[in-house]
Amino acid sequence: xxxxxxxxxxxxxxxxxxxxxxxxxxxxxxxxxxxxxxxxxxxxxxxxxxxxxxxxxxxxxxxxxxxxxxxxxxxxxxxxxxxxxxxxxxxxxxxxxxxxxxxxxxxxxxxxxxxxxxxxxxxxxxxxxxxxxxxxxxxxxxxxxxxxxxxxxxxxxxxxxxxxxxxxxxxxxxxxxxxxxxxxxxxxxxxxxxxxxxxxxxxxxxxxxxxxxxxxxxxxxxxxxxxxxxxxxxxxxxxxxxxxxxxxxx
Amino acid sequence: xxxxxxxxxxxxxxxxxxxxxxxxxxxxxxxxxxxxxxxxxxxxxxxxxxxxxxxxxxxxxxxxxxxxxxxxxxxxxxxxxxxxxxxxxxxxxxxxxxxxxxxxxxxxxxxxxxxxxxxxxxxxxxxxxxxxxxxxxxxxxxxxxxxxxxxxxxxxxxxxxxxxxxxxxxxxxxxxxxxxxxxxxxxxxxxxxxxxxxxxxxxxxxxxxxxxxxxxxxxxxxxxxxxxxxxxx
Numbered sequence: 383x384x385x386x387x388x389x390x391x392x393x394x395x396x397x398x399x400x401x402x403x404x405x406x407x408x409x410x411x412x413x414x415x416x417x418x419x420x421x422x423x424x425x426x427x428x429x430x431x432x433x434x435x436x437x438x439x440x441x442x443x444x445x446x447x448x449x450x451x452x453x454x455x456x457x458x459x460x461x462x463x464x465x466x467x468x469x470x471x472x473x474x475x476x477x478x479x480x481x482x483x484x485x486x487x488x489x490x491x492x493x494x495x496x497x498x499x500x501x502x503x504x505x506x507x508x509x510x511x512x513x514x515x516x517x518x519x520x521x522x523x524x525x526x527x528x529x530x531x532x533x534x535x536x537x538x539x540x541x542x543x544x545x546x547x548x549x550x551x552x553x554x555x556x557x558x559x560x561x562x563x564x565x566x567x568x569x570x571x572x573x574x575x576x577x578x579x580x581x582x583x584x585x586x587x588x589x590x591x592x593x594x595x596x597x598x599x600x601x602x603x604x605x606x607x608x609x610x611x612x613x614x615x616x617x618x619x620x621x622x623x624x625x626x627x628x629x630x631x632x
Numbered sequence: 633x634x635x636x637x638x639x640x641x642x643x644x645x646x647x648x649x650x651x652x653x654x655x656x657x658x659x660x661x662x663x664x665x666x667x668x669x670x671x672x673x674x675x676x677x678x679x680x681x682x683x684x685x686x687x688x689x690x691x692x693x694x695x696x697x698x699x700x701x702x703x704x705x706x707x708x709x710x711x712x713x714x715x716x717x718x719x720x721x722x723x724x725x726x727x728x729x730x731x732x733x734x735x736x737x738x739x740x741x742x743x744x745x746x747x748x749x750x751x752x753x754x755x756x757x758x759x760x761x762x763x764x765x766x767x768x769x770x771x772x773x774x775x776x777x778x779x780x781x782x783x784x785x786x787x788x789x790x791x792x793x794x795x796x797x798x799x800x801x802x803x804x805x806x807x808x809x810x811x812x813x814x815x816x817x818x819x820x821x822x823x824x825x826x827x828x829x830x831x832x833x834x835x836x837x838x839x840x841x842x843x844x845x846x847x848x849x850x851x852x853x854x855x856x857x858x859x860x861x862x863x864x865x
Binding site: 541 | 676709775
């Protein structure tokens with residue numbers, strides 16, 4: 383059989399980005415393994431553990447808030463036609479194009495002391511930069527649900543809300559969950575806006591920067607390794623749950 | 633039973649123009665027309681999915697024009713059956729009964745009775761994705777009839793089935809009609825279905841009902857007008 387050189391060429395080009403993503407993670411972990419003592423030391427550091435706890439809790443709260451407010455918005459964007467729909471859709475995507483330091487400045491100008499250096503500030507910044515993932519995934523999930531399923535449910539006696547919870551939401555759930563996972567992951571990686579709005583209480587991603595500036599690479603690297611390991615493990619676990627759920631559906 | 637008075641609707645290029653007709657209790661009314669004639673829009677307007685721009689709809693003497701679909705007691709089976717993919721066949725059939733808060737034993741009794749009549753007892757635990765076209769069709773009918781609707785709306789129910797299964801289901805539909813005594817409006821573009829099942833047939837063209845009558849009489853008029861139009865050409 384003749385070899386398909388087009389596929390081979392595309393795989394070759396595509397591999398570049400995959401390797402580019404994997405390589406720094408690999409080197410970071412390998413280098414840290416050669417300096418294992420400091421990793422253990424960092425794992426016993428209360429400041430680090432506290433920062434990690436802050437990051438995980440605030441990112442989780444952000445994902446939950448984005449679900450509560452983002453799912454209904456996604457549903458409206460999927461099901462309703464209205465005059466300024468493309469404008470509303472544009473607003474949803476605006477955070478993607480604004481530099482995150484600018485987001486921090488905007489939030490501070492708008493909410494001033496109420497969000498300065500507190501948990502509310504962390505969540506506000508995270509929510510601004512990451513909620514669009516949940517909204518867009520929810521919209522795509524609802525768009526994929528055949529509107530006739532909802533129509534039939536209604537003729538069988540289900541009101542709009544009941545139809546939403548018994549038909550639309552379960553069918554769009556894998557897509558919504560996928561969006562919430564992305565929101566969580568994006569919130570965990572937010573730094574720019576946090577530097578301006580909420581440097582304190584310290585989150586792990588801010589602590590990496592803090593340690594790097596004050597103590598250098600050797601002391602910031604273990605926090606980065608812990609943060610990336612934790613994020614990847616949780617990300618993989620949530621993806622696994624999503625995969626299990628999708629498979630159970632089919 | 634059902635009465636439409638000068639119903640008009642304009643929706644995404646499809647139109648209903650001054651539709652007026654009546655369906656009697658126990659009647660099996662066929663609406664025939666080519667693609668794009670507005671047949672599906674007509675059913676969806678009767679079901680309450682769309683509100684007419686003008687005109688009124690009455691069911692058993694009550695004006696239901698403003699009533700939402702969930703309160704009309706009209707069951708609707710779309711062309712692709714719209715079985716809920718995340719629910720088993722049993723739960724699909726039981727859906728409307730659960731909403732009406734029937735108790736578990738009542739639900740079980742109704743589902744089993746319908747499943748026996750429609751010959752789907754053996755697939756009750758399966759998910760819709762694993763069913764054949766004919767099985768899906770039976771499940772959709774069972775789900776619609778489970779709520780004992782005042783009126784059943786069927787949108788091209790046999791169009792996705794091959795000839796043999798379609799002929800078999802048409803025969804079975806006649807039997808189910810006698811057994812379950814329902815009133816139905818059945819949309820199709822197939823005259824074989826109209827002749828076999830319809831008590832009366834309405835011919836729909838470009839959003840209007842042009843002709844209503846007994847199937848054989850309508851067939852005769854149509855043949856006559858077709859010959860006439862060919863001669864003119």
